[in-house]
């Protein structure tokens with residue numbers, strides 16, 4: 404079934420009885436060429452590009468819960484390509500280009516909205532750093548505009564420009580940055596992969612990874628054993644636990660990141676805005692809710708829910724930047740488990756075990772990476788060679804120290820990235 408305006412029209416006239424489920428609910432087969440552990444954004448996009456670009460369809464995505472229940476449906480939906488360092492910048496640039504054609508490619512409206520992202524700066528030193536970042540973005544082929552204080556005021560008049568402690572000096576504007584509807588991205592990739600023959604198997608937890616003579620041979624699951632030629636671990640916040648099934652200890656710590664949404668309001672925030680002196684960023688959803696978030700909880704955890712001190716911390720920063728937000732009532736908050744690496748950059752690589760691949764370390768920023776991550780992991784799985792855009796995301800950099808990509812210069816402390 405293809406979606407189109409005509410289909411919506413005719414279904415509206417005939418009682419909406421012709422819609423089919425977006426993907427099948429297959430029983431697991433005894434054997435696949437490739438098994439992907441984790442049905443989040445990255446696992447699903449990997450399956451999609453394996454089928455679309457490499458014709459590999461004897462593939463299963465095993466998800467222990469339901470599609471969209473992990474971080475892919477818990478994030479604050481920001482999509483941007485404003486990275487500074489080589490290694491990261493070309494990857495996120497590649498991802499943004501894939502985002503720009505994604506709805507058409509998937510025949511599924513992922514509501515990608517390029518409403519523009521503004522990172523505020525509050526000191527001369529920060530202005531210099533953002534000017535450098537903007538130039539790097541332009542060199543990469545992406546877009547960036549350095550705004551002065553009046554330029555920011557024209558676009559974001561509701562900010563507190565009289566704040567003496569955190570004066571707003573300007574902002575780095577990234578016009579092609581924006582948001583997308585997160586669960587639609589999961590559903591769109593799941594549907595696209597399923598239509599090409601991939602089995603999406605929900606409620607199927609991987610409980611063991613079978614290895615024989617240094618080579619992966621399959622997985623044990625809550626729905627029985629499955630043999631596989633290749634296995635990709637794409638489990639985001641649970642990556643450490645999944646890799647432990649193969650006897651691996653990853654350079655990853657899991658931390659909770661919280662987000663918040665207010666009641667629906669009339670349109671007030673047109674862009675994505677990020678505070679440069681506190682951990683706070685905000686956008687407004689199509690339903691009118693102000694969607695915002697801030698820093699990680701400062702301890703390692705698999706709890707998938709946040710704590711009140713961090714809620715207070717985020718809201719204090721929001722009140723400092725835009726006091727008008729205090730009038731909005733918070734409807735909900737939630738948490739997701741972040742797979743934090745010591746340099747804040749991800750891993751897309753093979754492991755020392757033949758046939759076993761790893762995709763993890765997305766920290767708090769893996770939603771915007773979903774298209775490129777799947778595209779690059781599919782390339783690696785199918786061809787055996789890393790994709791040029793992800794060549795720096797090697798696991799070995801944490802062993803030999805070569806090629807670390809510490810984007811923020813915060814060093815090897817997981818929870819600071």
Ligand SMILES: Cc1cc2nc3c(=O)[nH]c(=O)nc-3n(C[C@H](O)[C@H](O)[C@H](O)COP(=O)(O)OP(=O)(O)OC[C@H]3O[C@@H](n4cnc5c(N)ncnc54)[C@H](O)[C@@H]3O)c2cc1C
Nearest residue numbers: 441443444445467473474475478479481609739769770771
């Ligand atoms: C509050 C919050 C805000 C965020 N905001 C942004 C943002 O604005 N922009 C951005 O770019 N990124 C953001 N992120 C980060 C982004 O959401 C994640 O980096 C990204 O979604 C992780 O990849 P994923 O989608 O594959 O993860 P997930 O959706 O978590 O997928 C992993 C899947 O693996 C499954 N799994 C785990 N163990 C097993 C097992 N043993 N067997 C089978 N399945 C298993 C899990 O159930 C899960 O569904 C945010 C995250 C959070 C929590």
